[in-house]
Amino acid sequence: MAITLSAAQLTPVLHLVTCGSVDDGKSTLIGRLLAETGSVPLDTLDYARRTRRGGSTVPVGEIDYSLLTDGLEAEREQGITIDVAYRHMNLPNGRRVLVADSPGHEQYTRNMAVAASNGDVAILMVDAARGVRAQTHRHLTICALMGVKTIIVAVNKMDLVSYEHATYEEISGSVRAAAARLDVAEIITIPVSAFSGDNITVASTNMPWYQGPTLLGALEEWEPVPSEAAANGTEPFRFPVQFIVRADGNFRGYAGTVVSGSVARGDSIVIADSGRPAVVDRIVTYDLHTDGHIKDLDRAEWGQAVTITLDREVDVTRGDVITGADGDSLEPADRFAVDMVWLGEEPLAHGRSYLLISGSRSVPATVTNVRHKTDVVTGHHDAARILEMNDIGRVEVATDKPVPLDTYAMCRDTGGFLLVDRVTADTVAAGMVVHSMRRSANVKYHDYAVDHEARKLLMGHDAKVVWLTGLSGAGKSTIADATVRKLHSLGVHTYVLDGDNVRHGLNKDLGFTPEDRAENVRRVAEVSKLMRDSGVVVLVALVSPFTADRRAAKELFEPGEFLEVFVDTPLAVAQERDPKGLYAKAAAGKLPNMTGVGQDYEIPVHPDLVLAGNGDLDASVDSLVKAILGE
Amino acid sequence: MTSSTVPYDAVLDELEAEAIHIYRETAAAFRNPVLLYSIGKDSSVLLHLAQKAFAPATIPFPVMHIDTTWKFREMIEFRDRRATELNLDLRIAQNLSAIAEGVSPFTHGTHEYTRLMKTVALREGLDRYGFDAAVGGARRDEERSRAKERIFSLREPGHQWDPRKQRPEFWRTANTQLAPGQSMRVFPLSNWTELDVWKYIERESIPIPDLYFAKPRPVVERDGALIMVDDERFPLRDGETPELRMVRFRTLGCYPLTGAVESKADTMKDLIREMSGSKYSERSGRLIDGEGGSESMEGKKKEGYF
Numbered sequence: 021m022a023i024t025l026s027a028a029q030l031t032p033v034l035h036l037v038t039c040g041s042v043d044d045g046k047s048t049l050i051g052r053l054l055a056e057t058g059s060v061p062l063d064t065l066d067y068a069r070r071t072r073r074g075g076s077t078v079p080v081g082e083i084d085y086s087l088l089t090d091g092l093e094a095e096r097e098q099g100i101t102i103d104v105a106y107r108h109m110n111l112p113n114g115r116r117v118l119v120a121d122s123p124g125h126e127q128y129t130r131n132m133a134v135a136a137s138n139g140d141v142a143i144l145m146v147d148a149a150r151g152v153r154a155q156t157h158r159h160l161t162i163c164a165l166m167g168v169k170t171i172i173v174a175v176n177k178m179d180l181v182s183y184e185h186a187t188y189e190e191i192s193g194s195v196r197a198a199a200a201r202l203d204v205a206e207i208i209t210i211p212v213s214a215f216s217g218d219n220i221t222v223a224s225t226n227m228p229w230y231q232g233p234t235l236l237g238a239l240e241e242w243e244p245v246p247s248e249a250a251a252n253g254t255e256p257f258r259f260p261v262q263f264i265v266r267a268d269g270n271f272r273g274y275a276g277t278v279v280s281g282s283v284a285r286g287d288s289i290v291i292a293d294s295g296r297p298a299v300v301d302r303i304v305t306y307d308l309h310t311d312g313h314i315k316d317l318d319r320a321e322w323g324q325a326v327t328i329t330l331d332r333e334v335d336v337t338r339g340d341v342i343t344g345a346d347g348d349s350l351e352p353a354d355r356f357a358v359d360m361v362w363l364g365e366e367p368l369a370h371g372r373s374y375l376l377i378s379g380s381r382s383v384p385a386t387v388t389n390v391r392h393k394t395d396v397v398t399g400h401h402d403a404a405r406i407l408e409m410n411d412i413g414r415v416e417v418a419t420d421k422p423v424p425l426d427t428y429a430m431c432r433d434t435g436g437f438l439l440v441d442r443v444t445a446d447t448v449a450a451g452m453v454v455h456s457m458r459r460s461a462n463v464k465y466h467d468y469a470v471d472h473e474a475r476k477l478l479m480g481h482d483a484k485v486v487w488l489t490g491l492s493g494a495g496k497s498t499i500a501d502a503t504v505r506k507l508h509s510l511g512v513h514t515y516v517l518d519g520d521n522v523r524h525g526l527n528k529d530l531g532f533t534p535e536d537r538a539e540n541v542r543r544v545a546e547v548s549k550l551m552r553d554s555g556v557v558v559l560v561a562l563v564s565p566f567t568a569d570r571r572a573a574k575e576l577f578e579p580g581e582f583l584e585v586f587v588d589t590p591l592a593v594a595q596e597r598d599p600k601g602l603y604a605k606a607a608a609g610k611l612p613n614m615t616g617v618g619q620d621y622e623i624p625v626h627p628d629l630v631l632a633g634n635g636d637l638d639a640s641v642d643s644l645v646k647a648i649l650g651e
Numbered sequence: 652m653t654s655s656t657v658p659y660d661a662v663l664d665e666l667e668a669e670a671i672h673i674y675r676e677t678a679a680a681f682r683n684p685v686l687l688y689s690i691g692k693d694s695s696v697l698l699h700l701a702q703k704a705f706a707p708a709t710i711p712f713p714v715m716h717i718d719t720t721w722k723f724r725e726m727i728e729f730r731d732r733r734a735t736e737l738n739l740d741l742r743i744a745q746n747l748s749a750i751a752e753g754v755s756p757f758t759h760g761t762h763e764y765t766r767l768m769k770t771v772a773l774r775e776g777l778d779r780y781g782f783d784a785a786v787g788g789a790r791r792d793e794e795r796s797r798a799k800e801r802i803f804s805l806r807e808p809g810h811q812w813d814p815r816k817q818r819p820e821f822w823r824t825a826n827t828q829l830a831p832g833q834s835m836r837v838f839p840l841s842n843w844t845e846l847d848v849w850k851y852i853e854r855e856s857i858p859i860p861d862l863y864f865a866k867p868r869p870v871v872e873r874d875g876a877l878i879m880v881d882d883e884r885f886p887l888r889d890g891e892t893p894e895l896r897m898v899r900f901r902t903l904g905c906y907p908l909t910g911a912v913e914s915k916a917d918t919m920k921d922l923i924r925e926m927s928g929s930k931y932s933e934r935s936g937r938l939i940d941g942e943g944g945s946e947s948m949e950g951k952k953k954e955g956y957f
Contacts, residue, residue, distance in 0.1 A: 032661035033842075064795070103817065105798040106791050108844055114657035116665075118842055130819060137821040262675040267708040275704070277672045277823065306706035324664075325671035327706070338679050363819055379824055380676065432822050445828040447818045 031244055033116045036109075037135045037168060039159040040145025045176045049145065049214035050107075050121060051085030053235065056221040059109045060088055085214070104135045113240050129162060129396065129410040133361045133450060136166035137432070141242055143172045143235070144195075148187055148211070149180045152194045154397045160195070161396040164202035165359060165412065165452070167432055169245040171199065172208045172238055179213040183226045201399060205245040208238055255322075256348035257281035257289070258426065258434050260379035261340050265327050273304055273327035274336055279379070279433035280426075281344065283328070284319040288345035291336055292424035293352060297345060298330040339381030341424055341434060350434075352422035353456035355388070359428070360415045362407035364441065364448030368415075370406070370568050374448065376419060378437035383423055385439070389416040389568060391535035403534045403613055405566065405620070407449075414535075417451060428452035475555035481512050483555050484648055485548045485577065489564045489624060490587030491616050492602055493594035495633040496561040499587060502641045504559060507648065512557055517544055519562040532613035538569045545573035552581065557648060565621040583647060586624045589633025591616045663851050667700065670839035672823060673802060674704035674786070677837050678711050680827035681784035684837075685742070685777070688714045690726045691903040692859050693788030693840060696848055698737070699857045700839060701786075713740035715776055715785075719768040720750055721905035723881050729860040744776025756907040757886055768905075774810050777834065784827075784835040792844045802841045808832030849926050853919045862900045864922065865914040869893035876910035 040046040051068070054060050068087040070080070078084040109117040122128070122135035136142065142163045146156055163171055173195050181187045192209035199207045210219055211230050218224035221236040233241060249255045258280035265273040283289070287300045303317040304327040320326045328342065336342070343349045362368055368387055376385035393404035393413040407413050428435035439449040476482060486503075488496040497518055504514045519540075523530065527543055530536040541564050548558045564570050574582050594616065595603040606614035615621050629647055631640040677684050686701060688694045701710045716730060734741040746754075749767040756764050777785060791797050801817050803825045809832075818826050829835065840848070852859060870877045871891045878885075879900075880893040885907065887893070898911035899922075916922040 032657045033665045103799045103814070106842070107798055108792055108842075114659065114662070116657070116662045134819040134821060262672070263679045263705075265705060265708050271707055273707075275675050277668060279823070304707065306703035323668055325668040325675070325704070375828065377824060377826055377828075380679065433824070436822050436824065438821060438824055438826050440826050440828050443830070445826070445830040445833065446816075447826045450819070450821050 031140065032114075033118055034111075034239065034242060035138045035140045036117050036119045036239070037132075037139035037142040037163065038119060038121050038145075039132055039135070039142060039163070040155075040174075040176075044145040044147045045214045046121075046145050047086035047088075049085075049143075049174060049176060049212070049220065049235075050119065051083075051088035052214055052217060052220050054088055054107060054109055054119075055083060055085060056217075057109050057111065057236065059107070064088060104131050111236070111240050115240065117239060129158070129412065130361060130363045132159065132162045133166055133363075133412075136163050136168050137436070137450065139163070139166065139168040140244060141170045141172060141239070142168045143174055146173060146175050146191055146195065148175050148177045148191065152191055152198070156195065157198055157398070158396045160198055160202060160204070161394070161399060162412070164199075164204050165361075167428065167452075169205040170208070170242060171204055171206070172210060172235065174214075174235060175209060175211045176214055178211045178218060178224075178227065179216050183211070183218075183224075185227070185229045188227075188230075208232075210235055210238060255281040256350075256430070257283050257287070257342075257344035258350075258431055259283065259328065259342040260381065260434060261336055261338055261342060262380045263338060264336070271329070273302075273329045274342065275325075275327045276342075276380075277325045278320050278322050280322065280431040281348070282319060282321045283344075285316070289330070289342050290345050290349040291334055292341045292343045292350040294335060294340075295349075296334045298332050298334050300328055301331045302329040303327075304329065339379070341379070341381075343424075350424040350426060351456075352424045354419045354422045355457040356417045356419075356425060356451075357391075357454040357457055358415050358417050358451040359454055360387075360407060360413055360439075360452070361450045362409055362411045362413075362448070363450065364446060365409055366441075366448070367406045367408040368449070371571075373420075373442060374439040375442050376417070376423075376437050376451075377440055378423070378425060379433055381423060382440075384420040384442075386418050387415050387439075388418045388572070389535070389538050391415060391538070392533065401533070403619060405534060414454070415451075416457065425453050425456065427455060472553050472555070475553075479513055479555040481557075482650065483513075483552045483557055484581060484583060485552050485558045485560065486583045486585055486644065486648060487548075487560045487562070487564070487570070487573065488585050488587050489562065489570060489627075490633060491589060491591060491594045491621055492563055492614070493597045493599055494587040494589035495637075496563075496587050498637065499631060499633075499640050499644065500559045500561045502637055503644050503648075506641055506645055507557060510645075510649075512649075513555060514557045514559065515551055517548055517551075517558060517560045517562070519544075522547075532611075532619075534566065534613075534619070537564070537566065538572075540564075541566075541569040541573055545576055549576050552577075563615050563621075565615045565619060567622045567625070570624065583628040584624055585629045585631060585644065585647075586627040587631050587633045593634050659850055660854070663847065663854060666840075666843055666847060667703070667851070669842065670700045671704040673825075673837060673839040674701055676825050676827065677784055677786060677835075678705065680825070681829075681835065683780070683782050684712045684784040684786065685780065685782040686710070686712060686714045686786045687773075687788075688716050688730070688741075689788065689903075690716065690722070690730050690860060691788070692848055692852060692863060693790070695857050695859045696840065696843075696851055697786065697788045698733070699855060702737070709738065713742050713780075715742040715744055715780075715782075717769055717772050717776065718743050718745050719772070719905050720745065721756060721768070721907060723860075723862055723879070723903065723906045723909075725860055725862055726903055729858075733858065742776065742780060744772050744779070746772040746775065755884070756905055761908060764905075764908075777810065782834070783829060784837055786837045786839065788840050789838045790840050790843050790845070790848075800838065800841065802838055803827065804836040804838065806834045806836060810834065846923075846926060849919075849923050853923060860903060862903055865897050865899040865917045867895040868898050868911065870896050870898055870911055877913070878909075879906055879911055881906040 038050055068083045071087055105121045107119045109119055120135035122131045144159050175188050175191050188211040196207055211227055212219040218226055219234045223234055259276050259278055261274045261276050263275040265275050285300055289300055290297050303320050307315050371386055373384045373386055376383050390404050391414040392401035393411055395402055426435040435453045437451045438447050441448050490496050500516050504516055507514050527540050530540050544562055548560055551558045605611045606617040612618045705711055746768055754767050801820055807813050869880045871893050877898055899914045900911055916925045
């Protein structure tokens with residue numbers, strides 16, 4: 021007997037996240053909010069009157085509100101905070117609030133992310149006496165990343181700053197400015213004192229300058245911030261299939277929860293995984309008609325758990341996503357740009373196969389690239405090759421087969437996923453899809469009659485790509501130049517793709533961060549592939565410091581077409597040479613991403629050839645020419 | 652700004668949908684799941700939700716009861732009747748060696764009794780049938796240490812609960828993967844309150860044992876609690892004579908360990924009125940949690956109790 025909700029009643033249960041540290045008075049604020057809404061049983065209140073822990077300034081006999089949100093025995097014994105606690109609160113208007121109370125410790129980014137992952141609203145505590153701190157920025161950033169749309173900033177301990185209006189204005193102004201830089205839809209600021217009860221459930225008489233709602237009032241009045249699509253009623257339908265229901269009379273239904281949009285009987289749908297279309301025949305629930313027959317629904321809305329049958333036999337398995345038809349469908353892809361929170365104690369390992377779980381789907385996947393790590397305090401993007409526990413960053417994920425994933429901004433359930441370690445079964449990361457990176461299904465490959473073999477005959481020699489990698493100043497360009505002169509004299513068609521030269525044109529939009537370097541390598545590799553195909557021997561002279569990028573380049577070619585050559589020059593020698601003055605600049609702090617100084621150079625593990633960059637040039641050229649001509 | 656009022660039915664709809672989602676995930680993801688049925692009101696709701704989750708098919712997994720042999724007689728009758736009506740695949744788990752040794756709530760302290768008759772019996776039952784996921788009716792509002800319990804709660808080999816190995820739960824997405832020896836406890840009612848359970852039972856007309864409703868019952872007052880003398884095994888102390896009093900039970904368990912409350916609530920409406928008025932948590936009437944300080948539930952959980 022599910023009832024249809026009007027727009028104003030869409031969210032009977034409000035998912036609230038509370039963030040802030042114990043020092044900010046968070047436990048006292050949450051405890052008071054729970055107690056004053058009658059959400060705490062009397063025996064628990066009695067406990068909070070009788071019991072005292074070290075440091076408490078509350079007289080015995082009065083309620084120590086901080087005890088109401090007390091942690092686990094194990095946590096207290098070991099002095100650690102393990103986890104998010106979930107509590108209920110009933111608002112006077114009948115709305116249920118499910119409070120996800122995350123531990124305040126600075127290092128627990130991952131718990132904060134868990135709490136925020138389902139959050140509609142966050143209460144962010146700021147200590148009026150201490151002002152906006154790094155912690156405030158950290159919590160704002162995580163809430164925004166996890167898709168919390170409304171943030172209520174509780175400027176707490178107003179009693180300690182004599183209820184000064186100016187202090188409140190300064191703090192709320194600075195939080196608003198910070199939130200404006202992030203994707204936060206709504207910010208509400210409220211001056212409170214959790215200790216003395218100002219503006220928690222009762223309007224404060226100490227701050228006549230404040231006209232806004234109390235904390236409780238703000239939660240009661242809250243309405244979801246609709247997305248543009250939701251406002252127009254055009255949110256695409258998403259239904260991840262959890263379970264195939266088979267019953268008597270050839271009944272075959274797909275059980276799941278509507279995680280976006282809605283569906284009606286007779287609607288055209290598409291199985292996103294296979295692209296197969298069908299029409300919704302029935303929407304079945306358990307609820308009975310008075311005559312004892314199972315009652316079908318005409319329509320199922322967001323949040324309803326139902327079973328759908330289709331008008332034809334199509335292949336649908338657990339994990340598939342049923343979507344709306346036409347523009348509402350979702351195309352599978354196998355590479356995604358993803359915001360990722362690393363949860364595992366072991367850091368992210370490139371190239372390791374994890375299990376990606378999105379809804380009821382699981383598929384092997386690897387992280388192919390870390391584009392950057394986000395400094396959650398400043399919002400800056402820092403260079404990084406790996407993510408460690410509590411790190412947040414932008415990465416690229418490749419799945420073993422194409423899967424339809426939404427963007428996280430579109431839908432948390434179909435745009436968010438977990439990465440699971442395939443040996444320990446631990447959840448090691450949470451990913452939020454920013455966009456899919458490949459729509460190769462739309463691009464067809466065209467074959468031409470004159471191919472590489474034909475061009476090879478005309479050229480009179482085989483073509484190869486020779487990839488020279490090494491530190492700046494290692495001697496890559498010098499070796500390339502000498503080698504090409506030799507080959508030219510032998511009648512071999514050549515070209516040099518020099519790192520510095522391509523950055524004047526093709527790659528002039530790129531910098532030297534790891535993600536830009538990855539793109540630099542990718543473009544040069546693609547160009548070298550085209551040039552090799554045209555029949556030319558291509559020498560690439562590029563620092564290309566990262567193994568993953570070089571491996572990606574090599575994977576574009578068939579065996580024998582690509583030679584990875586490590587120009588091995590000690591850093592001290594390269595620094596001494598410093599032909600472009602770059603090491604001097606880096607030493608002065610002007611080039612933070614300089615390879616060998618600010619960034620690592622990952623030495624090739626199995627190069628096809630190693631040349632000593634401080635050895636004899638002629639010897640290097642000879643061995644290189646031999647390798648190229650296959651002698 | 653005026654705020655609209657949220658009807659209770661809408662809250663129940665959302666809780667129901669969440670529980671159904673959890674059930675379906677459990678049935679699909681685990682090799683051999685089981686529903687732990689304790690006959691009480693929460694179990695009755697669990698059973699009802701399981702029917703809903705898989706309709707029009709039947710519940711696709713067995714149901715297991717941990718029988719200490721000290722349950723109220725009415726509970727056992729109710730269990731067997733429901734099992735027949737719903738055609739359940741009912742398994743009974745008992746600690747036979749403890750029963751043979753004559754372990755009872757009168758011979759052992761509540762903690763040791765519970766460990767032997769419930770925790771050990773549960774672990775043995777799970778191992779005997781090789782269940783890799785056990786669905787239970789625990790709620791986060793029951794007790795303070797439950798506030799941090801997961802919906803999908805991981806157990807290490809030997810059914811140990813390690814708070815630090817619990818998995819982060821994002822969105823509706825569950826990591827149901829198990830490493831060798833691990834198993835899962837699943838709590839579809841995590842986000843329900845006691846009142847939600849009662850309101851839902853009323854709305855859906857879910858059958859529950861009569862013991863929840865007030866009736867004249869033979870009780871003795873012992874250590875401040877009203878204990879029903881349900882059979883002749885109850886050793887009366889000097890001066891104790893069972894007297895008929897109008898009582899009902901807020902939770903159901905082993906009768907010597909379950910305190911009754913004086914009440915006139917003999918209909919669902921009265922019961923909910925009484926319930927909404929009560930400001931004490933339901934476990935305040937349960938002797939089993941009292942011993943060993945306020946953290947005893949957490950200690951029991953580490954041993955593998957629900």
